[in-house]
Amino acid sequence: DNNHFSTTFEVTLTPFEGFRITGDYTYTNAQYRAVNRSLPVAYSQYPGVIEMCYDLTDQLSESRTVQEIQTANIYANYNKTFAESHNLAITAGVFYNTRFQYKLSASRQDLLSEDLNDFNLAKSETMTLAGGKTRYINQGLFYRASYDYKGRYLLEVNGRYDGSSRFAKGIRYGFFPSVSAGWRISDESWFEPAKKVVNSLKLRASYGKLGNNEVGDYDYIQTITSGASIDYIFGTTNKAAGASVSAPNASDYSWEVVTSANIGLDISFLQNKLTFSGDAYIRDTDGMLMAMSDLPAVYGASAPKSNAASLRSKGWEFMVEWRDAFQLGGRTFNYSVSASLADYVSHVRHYNNDNYTIGTPYTGQRLGEMWGYVVDGYFATDEEAANYSVDQSYVNSMIEQCVIDKGLHAGDLKFVDMDGAGVISPTLSAKNVKDMVVIGNSLPRFTHTLRLSGTYAGFDLSLLFNGVGYQNWYPRGDTGLFWGNYARPFQTYIPSDFASKIWSEDNPDAYFPRPRGYVAFNSGVRELNVVNTKYIQNVAYFRLKNLTFGYSLPKKWMDKIQIEKVRVYFSGENLFTVSPLESDYIDPAMAGAPAEAAPAPEQGGQDQMMAQLEQMAMEIIQSVGPEGAAMLAEMIMAMLQQGGAPAEGQPVFRKGGKMKRKGARKC
Secondary structure (H helix, E strand, O other): OEEEEEEEEEEEEEEEOOEEEEEEEEEEEEEEEEEEEEOOEEEEEEOOEEEEEOOOOOEEEEEEEEEEEEEEEEEEEEEEEEOOOEEEEEEEEEEEEEEEEEEEEEEEEOEOOOOOOOHHHEOOOOEEEEEEEEEEEEEEEEEEEEEEEOOOEEEEEEEEEEEEOOOOOOOOEEEEEEEEEEEEHHHOHHHHHHHHOEEEEEEEEEEEEEEEOOOOOOOOOOOEEEEEEEEEEEOOOEEEEEEEEOOOOOOOOOOEEEEEEEEEEEEEEOOOOEEEEEEEEEEEEEEEEEEOOOOOHHHOOOOOEEEEEEEEEEEEEEEEEEEEEEEEOOEEEEEEEEEEEEEEEEEEEEEOOOOOEOOOOOOOOEOOEEEEEOEEEEOOOHHHHHOOOOEOHHHOOOHHHOOOOOOOOOOOEEEOOOOOOOEOOOOOEOOEOOOOEEEEEOOOEEEEEEEEEEEEOOEEEEEEEEEEEEOEEOOOOOOHHHHHHHOOOOOOEOOOOHHHHEOEOOEOOOOEOOOOOOOOOOOOOOOOOOOEOOOOEEOOEEEEEEEEEEEEOOHHHHHHOOOOOOEEEEEEEOOOEEOOOOOOOOOHHHHOOOHHHOOOOOOHHHHHHHHHHHHHHHHHHHHOHHHHHHHHHHHHHHHHHOOOOOOOOOOOOEEOOEEOOOOOEOO
């Protein structure tokens, strides 16, 4: 259940002309309640055989969250025009915002009824009860003053003095000013001759600071959690109850400050039919609130957050639009075309990582950089693979454990020895580059949009295209629609043309290497689960994001029945996409999205279980030795003949040296 209530009160006073005082108060109450009941259920895996699934415990759970938000503002506005040319506007005020949150959850097992849900019906001693309260307060002052002379010269100054309860006393407040200016050049008298072509020209610039306090409500203090168990056992099962203290923290961190400098240009031509707007900016983020680095391994707790880093971003963006109309068949045809393009690059200016450890930000790092190995195609023959002077066993751990076709063969990846050491090894520090080098970047470049629209005789059409000019992505091991049987040999939901892309003696130029199971699986270091130049993807794309076609019934018809407007329309989303991504079944926009926004793996909720089973199988193969592995291989081959899954490291669908598609389904 979700219940949300919000109300606002506002009072306005006008003591004299041009001066207004406003006070407002908003109260919001949001309540969320969830009740869950789980029970063992009957299921049938085989016809006529009914079993009970006891993985689900008879349990009743209930959780409630109540959140109250109160916001109050009192501010004054003053507007005045002097000598019909000087326009002044001033706003100043105070604000107060508080949020209180209360949580309660409980669960208990073994209810007396399967139909009634009430804790009084639960008889088990297995139960949980948890709660929690938090309060956050943000308050301060703000002001804004703007001045313009005949709309030609413009100046505005802003400022905020913010205080946050998320920081310790003495460092809770921060001052964040900004200033912007504009010059409407086209309003100058000397510009008049150019107005035949350039109708409007405006130059603008701004500089300012903003504060960020997005951390936990009590991260600056150590908290105590009750209900913990102490590892002293009394009797047979009971443990002493106690309390635990949160990890040490840095109590001196404060506001993260974002400083932006921007310059822009707005211009229009040909009776404002053609317009252009462009901006270039530099944005510095100082005192970034993130975990500290360079703590010793014996520290024994998670690294505390502090104002640990600073970042600089440089970027630009522009938009061009053409808007016009003409007569067609006695009716007016209106149309417009607009396009935008933007790009930015970010570098770490400072982070306390003296070792320049890869995987952790370091000073000078370009945000999004991808470190990986350089691959020089495949080994052409078994002889070339056997005589390769570089030891690449580090990335071939799975191949070295194979029961069949153990070791490097024709069709396996050939890794390049970048540092000349004669052995493929990872780069652990940017100060000591070995065979892993920067081969790409995961952040999008050159984002763009294109809009087309038109109206004629009641019909309207609009198209929105968007895309990314360049962005790298490396498929995870559980991306079955890309790796197919290289990740999991039993994968059956694979692209229909997948077999044609697999290396064989008859297909030496295939996209994928020699067929081996689990070499792309996310466990350890394997030839396909390490980022490399051969399989790093460019997820750039150009997409028809939206198409809308509509028709509005004539107004004279609507007037007769006293209806303002009736419009019938068709709308479509994501109607086509063009991308260099080596897959027709993966959305490049989702692939390039941040990890938390990416879709779940194809295996769904079974991924963790399958990973554990597959890891267990690998450990069994390693432990039984060569003879046991051979026997196990014979057993697995028998399973394969009956439709079972190949053993880890065993060639996939291999028979007589050639590829054979088995159990594949069309997507």
